[in-house]
Amino acid sequence: TTARRPLMAGNWKMNLNHLEAIAHTQKLAFALNDKDFDRVDVALLPPFTDLRSVQTLVDGDKLRIVYGGQDLSRHDGGAYTGDVSGAMLAKLGCTFVLVGHSERRQYHHEDDDLVNAKVLAAYRHSLTPILCVGEGLPVRQAGGQVAHSVSQLDGALRTVTAEQARSVVVAYEPVWAIGTGEVATPADAQEVCSALRARLAELYDGEVAAAVRILYGGSVKSDNIAGIMDQPDVDGALVGGASLDPGEFVKLCRFGE
Ligand code: PEP
Structure with a gap:
């Protein structure tokens, strides 16, 4: 009942060196076909050091796979040793960039202000942010999952215009379910995802809320x-x-078939 195109995004985290990335992407390219891409957007989010290799395969073989970074700097360039800018990601043909993944929030102390600055940096370089929100176990146990996730959405989208927000991708990732084998029930996922969409309608309008994946x-x-x-x-x-x-x-990309 919606026109939203499904998106399957693979976050490789700190796994697969550039040679492994080539082998992995080639396997995906061999297995996925036009019918798959007609139905779903497939995105890879490899480590920075793999992006050039993925780009070469995607461009060379005209693959319909898209890709992006797992993080970006809030700055566009300069004396920020170790950081990678949105401009650099855009130059490598990235479509997406993860922003505010829970592992960044936890291990790199990223707060809502920094996440907001990174969302704005992504838009400056025409990258689509995949904005991650989600509660930890204590918040879930106290029943605060909706309030927590909505507040992270508010913080991240502060000063983001309706025109920009229309293209954002939001990822609801309850921290207690990440890498634990503990999957949220479909009803748990729907509860927070619908609340996030309702919040987008309040922050912007119904059209934006209906467009956002x-x-x-x-x-x-x-x-x-x-x-x-x-x-x-x-x-x-x-x-x-x-x-x-x-x-x-590949099976995930063929969900429901
Ligand atoms: C993630 O880190 O974005 C994630 C969902 O991890 P996993 O699928 O391993 O739980």
Whole structure:
């Protein structure tokens, strides 16, 4: 009942060196066909050091796979040793960039202000941010998952215009479900994803809310994807562990078939 195109995004995290990335992308390219790409957008989010290799395969073989970075600097360039700018990602043909992944929030102390600055940096370089929000276990146990996730959305989209927000991708990733094998129920995913969409309608308007793709992430596998994708406000998945197995990731791209 919606015109939103499903998006399956594989977050490789700090896995696969550039040679492994080439082999992995070639396996995906061999297995995925036009019918798959007609139905779903397939995105890879490799480590920075793999992006050039992925770009070469995508361009050389005219693959319909898109790709992006797992993070970016809030700055566009300059004396920021170790950081990578949105301009650099754009130059490598990136479509997407993850912003505010829970592992960045946890291990690199990224707060809502920094996440907001990174969202703005992504837009400056025509990258589509995949904005990650989601509560930890104590918040879930206290029933605060909606308030927490909505507040992270508010913080990240501060000063983002309706025109920009229309293209954002939001990923609801309950931290307790990431890499734990503990998947949220379809109803859990729908509860927060629908609340996030309702909040987008308040922050902007119904048209923006209806256009934005909202993904679920957290221990998604081929045997639990169908129920999650059945939910009306879930438009795809952000997949960590299972995206490292090409066969499994292809199955995820064929959810419900
Ligand atoms: C993630 O890190 O975005 C993620 C969803 O990981 P996993 O699928 O391994 O839980």
